[in-house]
Amino acid sequence: MRVIRFDDVIALTGLSKSTIYRRMEEKQFPKSISLGGRSVGWYEHEVKEWLNSLKPSDT
Structure with missing residues (x-):
């Protein structure tokens, strides 16, 4: 399983950071995983x- 970071998710989906966070709050986007720290x-x-x-x- 490959883990991708925020910049890769943005490039892959074409969505903005705020849209990704909003969809995560609405349970309409895959859940992120902690990689340590922030x-x-x-x-x-x-x-x-x-x-x-x-x-x-x-989209």
Whole structure:
């Protein structure tokens, strides 16, 4: 399992940081994992699965 950081998530999804945080609060985006300190990451496969599940009007 590959863990990706915020910049990679932004590049992969095309979403802004604030949109990602908002969707996380609404439980509409994969949950981040703690990497220690203030660092977070996401499992790449979860983000890709989330992207594949979207309808064209969801982005």
